[in-house]
Amino acid sequence: xxxxxxxxxxxxxxxxxEARLRCSPMKGHSHVYWYRQLPEEGLKFMVYxxxxxxxxxxxxxxxxxxAEFPKEGPSILRIQQVVRGDSAAYFCASSPGTQTEAFFGxxxxxxxV
Amino acid sequence: xxxxTQPDIHITVSxxxxxxxxxxxxxxxxxxxxxxxxxxGQGLQLLLKYFSGDTLVQGIKGFEAExxxxxxxxxxxxxxVHWSDAAEYFCAVGANTNAGKSTFGDGTTLTVKP
Numbered sequence: 001x002x003x004x005x006x007x008x009x010x011x012x013x014x015x016x017x018e019a020r021l022r023c024s025p026m027k028g029h030s031h032v033y034w035y036r037q038l039p040e041e042g043l044k045f046m047v048y049x050x051x052x053x054x055x056x057x058x059x060x061x062x063x064x065x066x067a068e069f070p071k072e073g074p075s076i077l078r079i080q081q082v083v084r085g086d087s088a089a090y091f092c093a094s095s096p097g098t099q100t101e102a103f104f105g106x107x108x109x110x111x112x113v
Numbered sequence: 114x115x116x117x118t119q120p121d122i123h124i125t126v127s128x129x130x131x132x133x134x135x136x137x138x139x140x141x142x143x144x145x146x147x148x149x150x151x152x153x154g155q156g157l158q159l160l161l162k163y164f165s166g167d168t169l170v171q172g173i174k175g176f177e178a179e180x181x182x183x184x185x186x187x188x189x190x191x192x193x194v195h196w197s198d199a200a201e202y203f204c205a206v207g208a209n210t211n212a213g214k215s216t217f218g219d220g221t222t223l224t225v226k227p
Contacts, residue, residue, distance in 0.1 A: 102213035
């Protein structure tokens with residue numbers, strides 16, 4: 001049973017470009033969470049999704065950031081018009097339900113140049 | 114709102130010595146509690162979790178943690194540290210309505226001296 005798969009592992013974007021981060025949850029997991037880890041900090045919750053629905057986006061920046069989890073395919077975190085401050089590690093986690101822990105992927109390290 | 118405090122930013126111990134990493138949390142009800150370990154450039158690995166029941170929980174790699182409700186603490190311990198334990202350790206509290214939505218501490222970096 002493969003773990004949570006995130007790709008790419010490393011992503012470099014110039015300021016103003018778009019970044020697309022992908023997350024395939026573990027088999028049987030329908031709950032997906034995105035977290036951001038800034039340098040020297042802990043993880044900060046961004047958004048919680050179930051298939052085709054955003055359930056909780058209380059941690060998402062109001063502009064430029066969006067997330068989806070379509071019926072088919074991976075969950076996508078999209079950052080439009082990236083800025084240097086978006087440079088961070090973005091982690092995806094998945095779980096089979098809300099009363100169990102989530103399992104984390106290896107993360108995508110975004111660098112904005 | 115829930116919060117987590119890890120008072121020690123950096124801890125250095127000698128190989129073979131015992132270890133205790135501190136974690137204090139704030140949450141209005143009985144929380145879900147986690148300890149994760151992260152090696153440089155890697156993802157997070159779950160060491161142990163507390164959901165309910167016995168307040169002393171055993172985890173992987175010889176780690177254990179004790180939930181103390183009266184102190185709002187969930188400290189991580191290991192009786193004898195190995196050089197491979199050098200990493201960053203994160204304590205997290207999950208909402209009891211959704212364990213996957215967690216609040217993380219800022220982490221404690223563990224250095225192991227030979």
